[in-house]
Every structure is written in C-alpha cells, then in structure tokens.
Amino acid sequence: MNKPSIYGLTINQLTAWLLDRGHKKFRATQVWDWLYRKRVTSFAGMTDVNKECIELLEEHYVLQTLNEHILQESSDGTIKFLFRLIDGNLIETVLMKQKYGLSVCVTTQVGCNLGCSFCASGLLTKSRDLSCGEIVEQIMNVQHYLDRARNNDLVSHVVVMGIGEPFDNFNNLVNFLQVIKDQKGLAIGARHITVSTSGLDDKIIEFADLNLQVNLAVSLHAPNNELRSRIMKINRAIPIERLMKAIDYYLVKTNRRITLAYILLKGVNDRKEHALELAELLADKLHLAKVNLIPYNSVDELSQYQRSEHESVMAFYDTLKKQNVNCTVRLEHGTDIDAACGQLRSKQMKEDQFV
Numbered sequence: 001m002n003k004p005s006i007y008g009l010t011i012n013q014l015t016a017w018l019l020d021r022g023h024k025k026f027r028a029t030q031v032w033d034w035l036y037r038k039r040v041t042s043f044a045g046m047t048d049v050n051k052e053c054i055e056l057l058e059e060h061y062v063l064q065t066l067n068e069h070i071l072q073e074s075s076d077g078t079i080k081f082l083f084r085l086i087d088g089n090l091i092e093t094v095l096m097k098q099k100y101g102l103s104v105c106v107t108t109q110v111g112c113n114l115g116c117s118f119c120a121s122g123l124l125t126k127s128r129d130l131s132c133g134e135i136v137e138q139i140m141n142v143q144h145y146l147d148r149a150r151n152n153d154l155v156s157h158v159v160v161m162g163i164g165e166p167f168d169n170f171n172n173l174v175n176f177l178q179v180i181k182d183q184k185g186l187a188i189g190a191r192h193i194t195v196s197t198s199g200l201d202d203k204i205i206e207f208a209d210l211n212l213q214v215n216l217a218v219s220l221h222a223p224n225n226e227l228r229s230r231i232m233k234i235n236r237a238i239p240i241e242r243l244m245k246a247i248d249y250y251l252v253k254t255n256r257r258i259t260l261a262y263i264l265l266k267g268v269n270d271r272k273e274h275a276l277e278l279a280e281l282l283a284d285k286l287h288l289a290k291v292n293l294i295p296y297n298s299v300d301e302l303s304q305y306q307r308s309e310h311e312s313v314m315a316f317y318d319t320l321k322k323q324n325v326n327c328t329v330r331l332e333h334g335t336d337i338d339a340a341c342g343q344l345r346s347k348q349m350k351e352d353q354f355v
Contacts, residue, residue, distance in 0.1 A: 018031075139155055204246040262292065
C-alpha cells in the first residue's frame with residue numbers, strides 16, 4: 001500500500017499524530033517549518049529533528065506523490081504543469097503571473113462528473129477525488145519550481161478552479177485551505193484564495209458557516225433555467241432558484257462579495273437579452289455580487305461552441321454596466337498552451353493511446 005503524502009496533514013493533525021507517538025509538541029512545529037518555510041525535499045534534510053522522529057515520518061509518509069510529466073510555458077509567462085499521480089492518473093496545475101503576484105490554479109479531482117457541455121474537464125468522468133496531500137503538493141511542486149529559479153519568488157495567490165468540482169471533494173478542500181493559510185507555513189492569506197463551484201447549494205451554505213474568509217466564485221453561465229440546464233447538467237438537479245437562495249444565505253452570513261463566472265458562448269448566451277435577464281436576476285445583490293465575463297477557450301471535441309466575438313463581449317459588458325452590475329472581462333492567460341482546463345490532459349491521453 002502506498003504511503004500518504006505528509007502534506008495531507010494540517011498543523012493540528014500533525015501535532016496530534018506526533019503527540020500520540022510520544023513526541024513533544026515542538027517537534028510538529030519543527031517539521032512544519034521544514035516542510036513549508038525551508039521547503040525540504042526529504043525527511044533526512046530536517047537536520048534539527050531527531051533521528052527517531054525522522055524514521056517515524058519516513059515509515060508512515062512520503063514527500064512526493066506527484067511527478068512532473070509535461071511542462072509548457074506560454075509566451076505570456078503562464079506555465080502549465082501536467083502531473084502524473086502515483087496511480088498513473090494525470091492532473092493539471094497552472095502558474096499565472098499577475099500584476100499582483102504569482103497565482104496557482106489547482107485541481108481537486110481526477111475527471112469531473114458535472115458534465116458541463118462546454119468544458120474539457122468533463123470529457124472524462126470523475127474516477128476519484130484528490131487527497132488533501134495531492135492538492136497541497138501541487139502548490140509545493142510549483143513553489144519548488146520557483147525555488148530552483150532562485151528568484152525568491154513565492155506563490156502569493158491560489159484559485160481552486162482546475163479539473164473537478166471542489167465542493168464535491170469538500171473535506172479535502174477544507175483541509176487544503178487550512179494548510180495553505182497557516183501563518184507558520186505558506187501563509188497565503190484567505191483573501192488571496194478563491195474557490196470556485198458550479199453551484200452545489202448545500203455546500204455553499206456549509207462553506208459560509210465555516211467562515212474561512214476565502215473568496216467564493218460560482219459558475220453561472222446562463223441567466224435562466226432553460227438555458228443553464230442545456231449547457232450545465234447540474235442545473236437540472238439544482239435550478240437557479242435554489243442556487244440563488246444559497247447565494248443569498250452566503251452573502252448574509254459572510255457579508256463577503258461573491259463572483260459569478262459567465263463564459264460567453266457565441267449565439268448561445270451572449271445576446272443583449274441574456275445580459276438584461278442576468279442583470280434582473282442579480283438586481284437585489286448588486287452591492288455584493290460581481291460578474292466575471294470569460295472569453296471561451298475552444299475545445300476540439302466540443303466543436304458546437306465558439307468564442308463570442310469581441311464586439312459581442314463588450315456589448316454584453318456595456319449592457320450589464322448600464323444596469324449597475326459590477327462586472328469585468330477576465331484577462332486571458334496561456335492561450336497558446338491549451339489554456340482551457342483539461343485540454344493538456346486530454347491531448348496527452350489521446351497521444352498515449354497511440355504510443
């Protein structure tokens with residue numbers, strides 16, 4: 001049986017685990033510091049941790065369960081990593097260079113069961129959840145990559161928007177957030193972290209109750225049930241009315257702004273009437289809701305969809321602004337390296353079939 005990743009433990013879990021095995025509390029602090037501040041690549045490298053503790057860690061945990069399979073760098077500096085997991089599955093992680101720092105987009109599942117009709121990630125159904133350790137390791141692998149460049153660059157922002165539905169892997173997601181937020185570790189501020197969901201209403205409510213201070217983005221992509229059900233299967237189970245009720249709960253409970261993602265598909269959801277309907281849907285949430293308009297990244301296997309023309313994007317944007325909706329058009333990254341989530345993995349899997 002494969003040993004789990006040490007990165008799957010929160011500081012409290014690591015402390016309890018070591019205390020149960022006869023070690024002092026300060027040992028956990030030492031190990032944590034080596035993992036996240038000094039970013040050691042082997043347990044043996046923890047030079048001020050005693051031999052007994054090192055051997056215990058080596059017996060039960062590993063530091064590496066992801067292996068870099070392919071790395072692609074865009075002309076704009078975006079870097080996409082294709083990682084192979086210990087069971088042979090492939091996942092994607094993306095490093096984006098923003099004006100405000102270095103942002104990493106992480107994956108939470110192998111495949112996705114939501115089956116949004118425009119999304120490359122859903123071309124392969126979910127085979128399993130990622131462990132907390134596997135999600136944290138994506139950040140650590142990117143940070144080790146940055147460390148090797150010796151530029152003193154640090155991951156400053158995290159978006160949980162990669163392959164899979166984060167709220168469908170809720171417990172591992174929450175533990176991941178606790179790990180990367182810890183001030184004695186990576187110390188990534190809660191307001192620098194954004195979690196995306198396709199609209200699991202019960203989990204939105206549970207997330208609000210946890211009061212993690214982390215940003216939330218909801219993939220909306222349509223202003224009415226008929227259209228949203230056509231392009232997003234989840235709407236058949238959780239229609240817009242239920243989703244909006246959960247969003248209202250989140251806004252009242254947290255008093256935090258929420259982002260609504262809206263991918264613009266040519267001739268499908270990008271007309272003026274759609275913008276007006278969206279504005280009406282959000283009329284009572286204008287003070288805490290922001291719409292993020294997203295240019296569509298084409299996928300070979302999903303040829304029924306095309307990117308909205310720039311004029312249509314700006315017309316949609318202008319219509320929302322005239323209705324006092326706070327909105328932005330997402331800045332694109334890595335368009336020359338299969339920027340859409342799941343594209344690199346899908347392409348590699350097709351190539352592997354012919355090897």
